[in-house]
Amino acid sequence: MAKPESTDPPLIELRNVTKTYGGGVLSRDSTVALDDVSLTVRGDTPQIVSVVGESGSGKTTLASLLMGFIAPTSGTILYEGQDVSSLSGPRMREFRRDVQAVFQDPFSVFNPFYKVDHVLTVPIRKFRLARSRSDRHDLMVNALETVGLRPDETLGRYPHQLSGGQRQRVTVARALMLRPKLIVADEPVSMVDASLRATILESLRTVNQTLNVPILYITHDLGTAYHVSDHILVMYRGTIVEAGDVETVITAPKHPYTQLLINSIPWPDPDRRWGQEIATRSEQVTVPEGHGGxxxxxxxxxxxxxxVENPPPPYLPAADHAAACFLYDDRPELPKEELSRMLTLVPSGSSAQQGEGVPR
Structure with missing residues (x-):
């Protein structure tokens, strides 16, 4: 007999969220960083979902909204069914513990006047994770070992005495100690050497697989997104233009923007021309400034x-694959209310996983 799906509310849910900077929604001086995005993150899935796109696509804004660092201009962000803006006291403490971040710059997390132990002991005290000094030490040791660090070579040192990769893994260990239900990793390897990126990403994958913690991986690097994630969302100027299983999206991209991103990656094939697989149309179109399409x-x-007349709705050019592009207007259209379900991080093995248009 199949196990029934959980009726508990999702861990985090974005409902038609828009974030505008520099004025109101209708202001000519305003910048729309995120435009009417819906996303559901359940807390019971071990998947890694990458959010990719060039600078200014809205990736970091999406991460900041998920973590409650900024408030949406419109729309609603829910934590276990409750509006984040209404959280206070113990509920806000729970939210801060359940949703943890790994930031881009590993050095900015540390105070240079304190040893790295300080980064680990503060959350232990704040969230009352240990009853004794011995428990606190064991907790730090276990967390450091999980991310591949030797505690005797890490604890007691100052930040400048550790490499960038070691500092970044300490921040992963800090998040790990809190037993979060979601880790939001915002460009966690962009400021470390290429030789250390694999080590840090392997640490995140270990946390993901051993503790079943879902990870939202924010990156501009399609290569690392392809290697570590299960699903991928492609963003352009505040909107999600393509989403689906990472293997499908990377090997058979549908949206022209995704195709351009992938074709910008050098291939070790002298006979392969960049851009040769990008969709084209012979129709000559003048694109007016300020159009609403x-x-x-x-x-x-x-x-x-x-x-240039209207923004395209999301279509389903293939199962488990959505693209907001009129090139696929002969394919099934994904209704607005179903887009959030398409982008749900569903538990592996759930019945929802088997439905058409839902990522594996």
């Missing part, structure tokens, strides 16, 4: 007249 129209090699 697709945000990628100005750069799109496949732009059509209707692209």
């Amino acid at each position: 697709c945000r990628f129209a100005e750069r799109c090699p496949a732009v059509m007249a209707k692209c």
